[in-house]
Amino acid sequence: MSDLLGMSFLRALSNASRRMERDDSEAGIDDALTALVGAADVLAAGPGEAILSVVGDAFYLGRKLLANASTEFDGMLSDLKAQKIDSITLSRGATRSDLTDLAALLAGTSDQLPAEGTVRLNERGLRPSDLEIRPLHELRRSYSFSLDTLRDVSRGGSLHLDGVAEAVDEFIDGGAADPSSSMLLATVQNHDEITYYHSVNVCLLSMALGRFAGLGREQLRMLGMGALLHDVGRVVVDEAALRNPGRLSNEDWAQVRLHPQEGASTILAASGTGQEIAAIMALEHHARIDGGGYPDLGGRAPHLFSRVVAIADAYDAITSFRPYRPARTPNEALRVLLEGAGTAFDPDLLRLFIQMTGEYPPGSLLVISDGRVVMVTDSSDGPRRGVVVRSADGEVLGRPEPVELTGIEVLSQLMADEAGVDPGSVLESMEHGESVER
Ligand SMILES: [Fe+2]
Structure with missing residues (x-):
């Protein structure tokens, strides 16, 4: 359910900022903003605040991946990155003025940050490790x-x-x-x-x-x-x-x-x-x-x-x-x-x-160009994200460190016993890392 709400907010935001960007009629922009206020209202109606984050090329609502959002809102993903925005926190009852500022910021028609405090940027983004x-x-x-x-x-x-x-x-x-x-x-x-x-x-x-x-x-x-x-x-x-x-x-x-x-x-x-x-x-x-x-x-x-x-x-x-x-x-x-x-x-x-699965499916253990061993955790379109499980000097890490793998050179692959790690316990320690409250 929350997926739907997250998607409909993103859709309304994208629509409003696109209309502003191409200087649509006042009535057209007004309608789009009204729809945006409505979508924000529904999204933030639950307990706590709604936090939308961008990590890599994906949108998350809380810690939940919004599947397909990055394809549907590819343009907005670039706008957010261009504005260095990696999270949007919406309070209950986000104001029209704050939402208008957000849409204008993405449209590139204004530099004004939302000032009323009901829409806050870069406050509590997710880290890849979360x-x-x-x-x-x-x-x-x-x-x-x-x-x-x-x-x-x-x-x-x-x-x-x-x-x-x-x-x-x-x-x-x-x-x-x-x-x-x-x-x-x-x-x-x-x-x-x-x-x-x-x-x-x-x-x-x-x-x-x-x-x-x-x-x-x-x-x-x-x-x-x-x-x-x-x-x-x-x-x-x-x-x-x-x-x-x-x-x-x-x-x-x-x-x-x-x-x-x-x-x-x-x-x-x-x-x-x-x-x-x-x-x-x-x-x-x-x-x-x-x-x-x-x-x-x-x-x-x-x-x-x-x-x-x-x-x-x-x-x-x-x-x-x-x-x-x-x-x-x-x-x-x-x-x-x-x-x-x-x-x-x-x-x-x-x-x-x-x-x-990509060429190196999740769970693959790869020796990368600097000699470290990583376990792939996300591999769509080539290895994208993983965790370092062994340092270059051969030390097995107790707490695996997240690493971006895009563009990284793979020297070889190892089986778990060759790498000296137990992928099951790597997963477990990933789960016991720090968490972010929604
Ligand atoms: Fe069978």
Whole structure:
């Protein structure tokens, strides 16, 4: 909800300043200012003050990313930067005079700062280090909740799809729409409860891709549910075969190949709504688009959501440690996926996935030109933001320092054990950094 209010305020502000800039009619400017006062009123009606910040190329309301705002208000982003404004604090009942000054400042038609104190500039902007805290904190909570949901099923509890829907809703509300946070969390969570962690990771990655592809909330929820349950057949059957460090026996392998059907029937037998698509996804997630894989779909193409899960499934499997093989870097995982473009994986979805993750997906550990090691936390359009986890002289930092990565040269990539860091605890210390009150 607050997203909508933030967006409508930005829209009204942009409209008013554009009209001033091109010296529109008095009535036109007047109408735009009236709309701006209205939008500010609604935005600041809640408890506390509303703080809009610009960090990098993104708008935040409080600490919440306003997704798409930077695309829609690209012009205003430049105006704000030109005026060196990185935050706007709106009090309840912001005055017309203050809002007019703000719009004129952005239009470049006046230097007058808002004087009545109801609109204040550069008062409490966010620092890059603040941004990772809240989304990840909430996502982590939802992560545990999802794990519990799966553990319940494996303990012989029956599968309740309403509980799964609730877990997925928590993800959506907790910031799973933001691809960087989802990817980061999914890439660094690795555990010996392989199937559970893998399932939650696949859910996060699938929803990030779904959101990136433009799915709405309802679709996203269905995608998330199916993704979380895609390996439920494995949870129900047997985790032991997976843990087996040696090669699978024929018998184990036959068992493993049955998990899609097993999963689909578990889901169809569950109570609650949303069975069909989730069952289809469980059944089809190992089917390739060239007709290979298992089970045989008789020439039918896998459902779009199954194709999303197939990509997320492979990405997470490759980047995670397994008893029978080491983990590989996120960048290597992308290369492996590309080898399967058009045969194992839907090439259009894969292109979107790579566009979303960038060349060095969140969670990547990179040695940069000055010898420091950074973990990427945001990678859309190339590595953009990260935290320094190891100094140039090899010291692992207790409190990771935020760093801008745009334009930085990458010398090499490391696996977590080569870097001597545990990405999970890096995330934790990021969350325990200082926070900004709204
Ligand atoms: Fe599977």
